[in-house]
Amino acid sequence: MTPVASGARWARGRRAVAVCAVVLALACGGVACSDDGGGDNRGSTAVGTPSAPSVPGIAAVEPPGPARDLEDAxxxxxxxxxxxxxxxxxDDGLGSGIVYDNAGNIVTNAHVVGSATQFQVTLATGAQPVSAHLVAAxxxxxxxxIRLDNPPSDLRPASWGDSSALDVGTIVLAMGNPLGLSGSVSEGIxxxxxxxxxxxADGGGSSAVTIPNLIQTTAAINPGNSGGALVDLNGSVVGIPTLAAASGPNTPAPGIGFAIPSNTAxxxxxxxxxxGRVTDSNRAALGITATTVVGRQGGTQGVGVVTVNPDSGAAHAGIQPGDVITAVNGTPTPTQSALSxxxxxxxxxxxxxxxxxxxxxxTATVDVTLGELP
Structure with a gap:
C-alpha cells in the first residue's frame, strides 16, 4: 500500500505506517474537507433515521425475530x-472524546489535542460548547x-469494559463525530x-509514534472519529477509535480501522x-534518541544513535552516540519505525x-536490559 503524506486538510489527519498507510481519524471541522465530496458514510448508522417509505401494494414485513433482537440491541x-x-x-480541527467521570474528565486521543491546552467541547445534549483545559497527554x-472548566450536573460518564476479554468476531459500534457529523454510529466486528x-508524519522511515496492542475493527472510522468510543453490545467502551488504514494518498481502505484497548486507555x-502525567507506561525503552540512517545508495542502513541517556540500559551496555543499531534479538531494524x-x-x-x-x-552485539519509556 502507498504511504499517505501528511495533509493539512484533515488537521494532522494523515500518518503513514510501516506496512500500510494509516490515517489519524481527526477531522478538520466539517464535511467540506473530505476528499470524497463530503461524507459518503456508508456503513454508518444515523441516530433517528426514518424507516423506509411503504410501497403501494406491498405489505410491510416485520424483520424476523433474531434480526429484530439485534436491531433492538x-x-x-x-x-x-x-x-x-x-x-x-x-484551532487545528476536531475530534471526539468520552466522558470519563462526573468531575468533567474526558478521555480522548493525544493527536486530537495536539499542542493545544484549551478546548471547546460540545456535549451530546447539543447545548452551546463549554470550555475545557488539558490535564495531560x-x-x-x-x-x-482534558477537563471541563465547569462540568454540568447532567454529565453521563461512559461504562468501561474489559478489552482483554474481546474475541475476534465480537460485534462493536464506533461512535463519534466523523467529518464533523456529530453523533454518528458505525457498526462492525x-x-x-x-x-x-x-x-x-512524512511517510518515510522516521517514526512519530508506535502504538502497540491495537484492536483492528471493520467498523467505519473516519476523520473526526478519533477519541470516540468503540463499544460492545453490552454498552461498554472497549476501545478508542484512533487510526484508519489507507491504500494510497487520499484513498481510504474500507473495513480496516484501529482502536486503543480500553484497558490501556x-x-x-x-x-x-x-x-498529572503517566508514571508507569509499561513500555520498553533502550534509553536513546535515534534517527534512521540512510546509506550511500539511498537505502536505509539502520538506526543511528544520537544521544544515550545516562544510567539507561543502553549506557550500561556500552552503546555510544554514532553507533548504528542494525538488529534487535536477531530481527533487522532498518528504520527507526522498525526498531520502535x-x-x-x-x-x-x-x-x-x-x-x-x-x-x-x-560490529558488536551487546545485551541491553530494557528500561521504561517515560
Missing amino acids: YHKVVVNVLPSVVQITT YPPNDVAV VSALGRTQSES KNLADQMIRD ELLAGLKPGDVAKVDLLRADGS
Whole structure:
C-alpha cells in the first residue's frame, strides 16, 4: 500500500505506517474537507433515521425475530452510550472524546489535542460548547485527558469494559463525530487483536509514534472519529477509535480501522488524572534518541544513535552516540519505525541482544536490559 503524506486538510489527519498507510481519524471541522465530496458514510448508522417509505401494494414485513433482537440491541447501546460521547474542537480541527467521570474528565486521543491546552467541547445534549483545559497527554500511546472548566450536573460518564476479554468476531459500534457529523454510529466486528502500527508524519522511515496492542475493527472510522468510543453490545467502551488504514494518498481502505484497548486507555487516564502525567507506561525503552540512517545508495542502513541517556540500559551496555543499531534479538531494524515496533513487543526488564555497527566500521552485539519509556 502507498504511504499517505501528511495533509493539512484533515488537521494532522494523515500518518503513514510501516506496512500500510494509516490515517489519524481527526477531522478538520466539517464535511467540506473530505476528499470524497463530503461524507459518503456508508456503513454508518444515523441516530433517528426514518424507516423506509411503504410501497403501494406491498405489505410491510416485520424483520424476523433474531434480526429484530439485534436491531433492538443496537438501539439500546446507542441510547445508553451516545450521550457520553462529545465533540472536541481546537484551532487545528476536531475530534471526539468520552466522558470519563462526573468531575468533567474526558478521555480522548493525544493527536486530537495536539499542542493545544484549551478546548471547546460540545456535549451530546447539543447545548452551546463549554470550555475545557488539558490535564495531560501521552503521545506514545496516543491517549490524553482534558477537563471541563465547569462540568454540568447532567454529565453521563461512559461504562468501561474489559478489552482483554474481546474475541475476534465480537460485534462493536464506533461512535463519534466523523467529518464533523456529530453523533454518528458505525457498526462492525473485531477483526484482529494485538496489532502494532507506526505513524509517520512524512511517510518515510522516521517514526512519530508506535502504538502497540491495537484492536483492528471493520467498523467505519473516519476523520473526526478519533477519541470516540468503540463499544460492545453490552454498552461498554472497549476501545478508542484512533487510526484508519489507507491504500494510497487520499484513498481510504474500507473495513480496516484501529482502536486503543480500553484497558490501556483507562490505566493511562487514571494516572494522568491522579498525578498529572503517566508514571508507569509499561513500555520498553533502550534509553536513546535515534534517527534512521540512510546509506550511500539511498537505502536505509539502520538506526543511528544520537544521544544515550545516562544510567539507561543502553549506557550500561556500552552503546555510544554514532553507533548504528542494525538488529534487535536477531530481527533487522532498518528504520527507526522498525526498531520502535520491535520494542513495542517487549517489556521493561527484558534483556535484548542489540547488534551494532560502530563508527570505525567494526560490529558488536551487546545485551541491553530494557528500561521504561517515560
